[in-house]
Amino acid sequence: PLSTLPAxxxxxxxxxxxxxxxxxxxxxxxxxxxxxxxxxYIDEEITALETAVGL
Structure with missing residues (x-):
């Protein structure tokens, strides 16, 4: 996704x-x-969450 960053x-x-x-x-x-x-860290935690819920 494209993000913008206000000043x-x-x-x-x-x-x-x-x-x-x-x-x-x-x-x-x-x-x-x-x-x-x-x-x-985000990637690791999303992976851990998926594992915890059986995905």
């Missing part, structure tokens, strides 16, 4: 679902240098 924000997380899949879009300023780490 007064440090982080925007956009998500939508399509055809049974949930998509995340992350965008941040340089004030949040570990955006890749946040993306990995």
């Amino acid at each position: 007064t924000h440090l982080l925007n997380i956009t998500l939508f679902s399509y055809a049974g899949t949930l998509y995340f879009g992350l965008i941040a300023t340089d004030a949040l240098p570990n955006l890749g780490r946040l993306a990995r």
